[in-house]
Amino acid sequence: MMNFFTSLINNLISGLSVGSIYALIALGYTMVYGIAKMLNFAHGDIIMVGAFAVIVSVSSLGLPSIIAILIAVAVCVVLGVVIEAIAYRPLRNASPLAVLITAIGVSYLLQNLALLIFGSTQYSFPRLFQMEAIHFGQITISGQSIITLLVTTIIMIALHFFINQTKIGKAMRAVSEDKGAAELMGISVNRTISVTFAIGSGLAAIAGLFYGLTYGFIGPYTGSMPGIKAFVAAVFGGIGSIPGAMLGGILLGVIESFSKAYISTELSDAIVFGILILVLTIRPFGLLGKKTNEKV
Amino acid sequence: MKIKKLFTGNFKIYSFMVIAFLVVFVLSQMGLLSRHASSLLVPICINIILAVSLNLNVGFLGELTLGHAGFMSVGAYGGCLLSIALEAAAVPVLIRFPIAMIFGGLVAAAFSVVIGIPVLRLKGDYLAIVTLAFGEIIRSVIINLNFTGGAAGLKGTPQDSNYIICFVVIMIMLFLLLHLVNSKHGRAITAIRDNRIAAEACGINVTYYRLLTFVVAAFFAGVAGVLYGHNYSILTAGTFDYNKSIEILVIVVLGGMGSIMGSIISAIVITILPEAFRAVGDYRMLIYAIVLIIVMIVNASDRFIWLKDLLNPKYQINRFRNQRNAKKGKEAL
Numbered sequence: 254m255m256n257f258f259t260s261l262i263n264n265l266i267s268g269l270s271v272g273s274i275y276a277l278i279a280l281g282y283t284m285v286y287g288i289a290k291m292l293n294f295a296h297g298d299i300i301m302v303g304a305f306a307v308i309v310s311v312s313s314l315g316l317p318s319i320i321a322i323l324i325a326v327a328v329c330v331v332l333g334v335v336i337e338a339i340a341y342r343p344l345r346n347a348s349p350l351a352v353l354i355t356a357i358g359v360s361y362l363l364q365n366l367a368l369l370i371f372g373s374t375q376y377s378f379p380r381l382f383q384m385e386a387i388h389f390g391q392i393t394i395s396g397q398s399i400i401t402l403l404v405t406t407i408i409m410i411a412l413h414f415f416i417n418q419t420k421i422g423k424a425m426r427a428v429s430e431d432k433g434a435a436e437l438m439g440i441s442v443n444r445t446i447s448v449t450f451a452i453g454s455g456l457a458a459i460a461g462l463f464y465g466l467t468y469g470f471i472g473p474y475t476g477s478m479p480g481i482k483a484f485v486a487a488v489f490g491g492i493g494s495i496p497g498a499m500l501g502g503i504l505l506g507v508i509e510s511f512s513k514a515y516i517s518t519e520l521s522d523a524i525v526f527g528i529l530i531l532v533l534t535i536r537p538f539g540l541l542g543k544k545t546n547e548k549v
Numbered sequence: 550m551k552i553k554k555l556f557t558g559n560f561k562i563y564s565f566m567v568i569a570f571l572v573v574f575v576l577s578q579m580g581l582l583s584r585h586a587s588s589l590l591v592p593i594c595i596n597i598i599l600a601v602s603l604n605l606n607v608g609f610l611g612e613l614t615l616g617h618a619g620f621m622s623v624g625a626y627g628g629c630l631l632s633i634a635l636e637a638a639a640v641p642v643l644i645r646f647p648i649a650m651i652f653g654g655l656v657a658a659a660f661s662v663v664i665g666i667p668v669l670r671l672k673g674d675y676l677a678i679v680t681l682a683f684g685e686i687i688r689s690v691i692i693n694l695n696f697t698g699g700a701a702g703l704k705g706t707p708q709d710s711n712y713i714i715c716f717v718v719i720m721i722m723l724f725l726l727l728h729l730v731n732s733k734h735g736r737a738i739t740a741i742r743d744n745r746i747a748a749e750a751c752g753i754n755v756t757y758y759r760l761l762t763f764v765v766a767a768f769f770a771g772v773a774g775v776l777y778g779h780n781y782s783i784l785t786a787g788t789f790d791y792n793k794s795i796e797i798l799v800i801v802v803l804g805g806m807g808s809i810m811g812s813i814i815s816a817i818v819i820t821i822l823p824e825a826f827r828a829v830g831d832y833r834m835l836i837y838a839i840v841l842i843i844v845m846i847v848n849a850s851d852r853f854i855w856l857k858d859l860l861n862p863k864y865q866i867n868r869f870r871n872q873r874n875a876k877k878g879k880e881a882l
Contacts, residue, residue, distance in 0.1 A: 292674060294795075340842055343850035350613065351849035354802045357795055358845060361838035369831055481681070481791065488678045523689040526682035533679055534667045 259391040264514045265507060270398040271467065272506020273405035277460035278483030279490070279498040280412065281453030287429040287493035288449045291349060294356040295336065297480015298363035299454050303329045303461030304378065304471040305367060311379040318381040326458040333454025334447050342443065360477070367473035375472040378465035401463045408459065409499055412452075416495060421448055429493065482509075485529050491542020500540060559727050562810050566723065569817075570716045585824070587712075591780045593820045594715030595773045598722060600800040600812040602769035607798065608807035609730060610762040611742030613677040615794045616664075617770050619684030620657040622789035624771020625778035626697050628653025629706040632779065636707050646709045650718065650775045657771025658764050660687075665763045669756065681791050691786040702785035703778075710780040718776065722769055727809065729765065738762055739807075803844060 278300060285293045306325035310316045316324070340359050344352045384396025416422040427435040428445045436442050464479060465471050482505060490501025505525060512524040532540065573590060576582050599617060606614045628649040635645040668679050692700045729735050737758050740748040749755050778784045796819075804815030822840070826833035847853045858864045 286674075292677075340846065343846050343852050346851050347849035350607070350802055350806070351845055353613075354799055355842055355845040355849075357799060358838050358841035361834065362842065365835040365838055369835060477792075481685075485678060485682065488675060492674060517693070519693050520689060523686045526686050529682050530667070530679050530686075533671060533675055537671050537675060539675075 256391075260514065262392050264510045266392075266394055266398055268507035268510030269503060270401045270506070271510060272503035273401055274460050274463045274467065274502075275479065275483045275486045275505050276499045276502025277405055277408065277456045277463070278479060279486040279502040280409075280495065281456050281460075282484055282487040283490070283492055283495060283498035284425075284449050284453050286487070287495075288425055289337075289341065289446050291341065291352045292356065292484070293341075293453075294353065294480075295359035295363060296453065296457060297476040297478075297483070298360050298367075299329050299333060299457040299476070300461035300464060300479060301367060301471065301473065301476035302332060302363060303458030304465040304475065305371065305376070306458070307381070307462055307465065308376050308378060308471060311381065312376075321381070322459075322462060325462060326455050329454040329458035329461075330451045333450040333457075337447060337450040342446075364473050364477070371473060373473065375470040378469050378471055381462075381466065397466055401467070404459070404463075408456065412456075412495070415452075421445070425449060482525070485526065488539055489529050489532060491539030494539070494541045494543070497539055497541035504540075559731070562723060562727070562813065563720070565810065565813070566716070566720060573712065589820060589824060590712035591710050591715055591776065593817055594712060594719055595777050595780075596797070596800060596816040596820050597719055597813050598715075598769055598773040598776070599797045600804065600816040601722065601726060601809055602766045602773070603797050604801045604804070604806065604809060604812045605726065605730075605738075605762055605766045607801050608805075608812075609735070609738050609742060610759060612759070612762075613673070613798075614680040614763075614766075615677050615791060615798065616680030616682075616684035616687075617766070617797050618789040618791065618793035619680075619687040620661060620767040620770035621774035621777065621793070622691060622786055623660050623687060623774070624653035624657035625774030625784055625789075626691060626703065626786075627656030627771070628775030629703055629778040629784055630696070632707055632709070632775075633705055642707070642709055645707075646714065646779070649779070650772050653775035653778075654768040654771040657774065658768040661764045661767030662760070665760050669759045669763065681794065684789070684791055684794055688786050688789055697786070698784070700785070700787070702783045704783050706778050706782070706784060708779060708782065710776050715776055718772060722772070723809070726765075726769075730809075734758065734761070799841065803841075803848075 278296065281296050281299075282293065285291060285296070303325045306328040307321050310321040310324045311318065336359055340355050341352060344355060382396065382400055384400060386396050387394045387399065416425060424435070424440045424445045425448070427438065427440055428442055432442055435445075460479075460483075461471075461476075464475070483502060486501035486505040487498045488501070489505060490497025490499070492498075508528055509521050509525050512521045516524060536542075573582070577587055599621065603614070603617050606612055606617075631652045632645060632649040635648065640648075664680075664683050668676065668683070671679055691697045697703055730738075737748070737753045738761075740751070740753060741755055741758055745755060774789075800815050800819045801812055803819065804811030804813070823833055823837050826836050829836060847856055
């Protein structure tokens with residue numbers, strides 16, 4: 254009984270740690286969706302770019318960890334803003350499907366650029382932090398989980414304040430509510446969307462860092478599966494809702510960890526997706542999504 | 550006048566297919582097609598079937614679904630398993646293969662009913678993500694089953710697919726789908742796309758028609774899967790991931806939503822494009838991605854309308870005529 258309890262706690266903690274990575278990625282999805290009303294399929298690949306930026310700056314350039322992380326964040330922020338300006342901005346008034354396909358094109362582009370530069374081999378991710386695991390009796394919390402949980406919690410709280418307290422955050426909420434009215438109030442819609450992409454991509458860089466630390470290996474296609482799962486998480490929590498993305502990501506991680514531990518490793522993805530479908534059939538707008546009534 | 554009729558409306562599509570088929574047939578009879586080129590024929594046909602059937606969902610019903618590859622894989626496994634069993638019972642190809650195709654299609658259709666009833670309550674992006682999730686579930690379940698060959702894949706399917714059979718299947722599909730689209734039912738489906746609430750108020754059973762479209766599209770995806778399974782010596786579930794669904798969606802959107810002719814042409818172009826770039830080696834997928842982005846931006850952005858006009862021969866001819874007529878008008882005055 255005690256054994257079961259400890260394994261339960263251990264799996265819960267690893268689930269929370271993976272889930273908070275998903276939450277970071279899902280935040281990027283959901284913010285972009287809420288503000289630009291588009292599904293940014295290339296978001297998953299920004300994670301890969303961020304992780305590679307860390308690898309290059311630590312392994313090849315020999316920079317210290319903190320600077321490597323800052324470089325990764327800067328690279329991803331610039332990349333996100335540039336992608337938005339070149340590929341998505343001309344399509345501001347186009348059909349959502351056209352934007353979706355363009356985003357898929359950008360995703361292919363990033364993957365194949367990485368493939369050309371780094372080849373198809375998997376790179377091992379440098380161990381940036383050395384932190385001792387903490388033991389509570391039989392419960393072990395790895396140092397890596399502690400850092401992941403700590404940093405993501407701080408980021409989420411900061412993001413919450415940023416969205417709700419600052420002027421730019423207010424502008425972002427206004428644009429997501431009504432683009433036209435926001436523009437009439439003197440808000441620059443283009444700049445607000447750029448800021449959203451910058452924040453989303455910065456978060457993706459951090460997510461890429463933790464993803465690399467957790468799984469140890471990075472390749473050109475690494476970003477796509479966590480990207481899809483984070484997308485699922487964002488929908489799970491109600492797409493467009495920031496607390497929803499956090500909740501969705503963490504729940505997804507915990508469900509995945511439990512189903513890997515107690516049901517089947519191979520079927521864990523199927524179980525995660527199955528629960529998503531179940532939730533959406535009961536709550537068609539996600540856990541925290543707003544139900545919008547159609548007007549005639 | 551009668552010849553002109555062959556190149557307008559629905560006949561245009563049939564004529565295009567027949568001409569394309571005849572060209573390919575003559576070329577291959579004369580031995581002018583390289584082995585590489587002829588190995589592309591069946592994939593092109595399969596992509597045409599997939600794109601036209603997905604277009605029914607995306608273009609005519611207006612629902613974004615990302616699980617088309619899932620239905621394709623279910624159909625492929627159903628059809629291939631039946632084919633293996635029938636081959637063991639020494640049933641000749643001409644009976645075996647059509648039965649396998651219909652069976653594969655029906656399996657996919659059955660799955661789509663089971664999936665569709667809960668899923669079609671959802672709309673828009675939620676529907677997209679749930680169909681994507683279903684595709685992924687189907688894939689991981691198939692990998693974990695024994696009779697499907699698991700992750701190693703299903704071996705021993707007779708390789709019955711060839712482009713002539715594929716062409717016949719495409720013609721049958723086009724005949725059925727064009728009749729569906731141009732019938733009362735087709736108009737109901739497009740009415741739902743244009744305004745669901747108004748369609749409902751006019752007495753159209755929205756749930757019924759959404760499910761009908763979903764099932765018909767899944768049936769043909771299943772048939773395409775059977776053709777696919779009979780084209781290669783090994784069938785692995787890994788090929789049918791969401792990337793495959795997205796690839797089909799790219800074909801549909803590039804061809805133009807709700808345009809069957811567009812889907813056919815775009816399926817041909819998109820299948821050949823990465824192969825045509827084979828000369829540039831490692832850069833081919835990169836070029837493909839860049840071409841995709843540029844085509845989407847130029848096609849959909851309001852900043853590039855002038856470029857589209859510039860490239861559109863009809864627009865140029867009309868402009869020329871207008872200028873000439875204006876000149877004539879001045880002279881007459």
